[in-house]
Each structure stands twice: as C-alpha cells, then as structure tokens.
C-alpha cells in the first residue's frame with residue numbers, strides 16, 4: 001500500500017499538436033450536412049485537417 005498509480009493521470013486529453021508552420025493546432029466543431037463534425041485547424045496558417053495528427 002501507499003503506492004500511487006502513475007497511470008491515473010494519463011487519461012487527460014490535453015495533448016498538444018503543432019503544425020509544420022510552428023502554429024498550434026486547435027480543435028473546431030463544425031455543423032456540416034446536419035452533422036457535427038470535428039476538425040483540427042492551425043491557428044497560424046489556417047490549415048485544416050480531419051485530425052490533429054494529420055499535421056505532419
């Protein structure tokens with residue numbers, strides 16, 4: 001006892017992604033065709049991708 005699990009904090013979804021231009025990727029929610037759509041947009045060059053991980 002007395003051992004704290006370090007895995008308990010890794011669930012926080014605060015992962016940051018960076019664009020190739022050096023800007024920060026931010027998630028946006030769009031309404032398209034009556035559906036909610038999440039996209040990732042670079043705050044600097046305004047490039048958009050489906051997923052933050054596509055900015056490579």
Ligand SMILES: [Zn+2]
Pocket residue numbers: 019020021022023042043044045046047
């Ligand atoms: Zn960018």
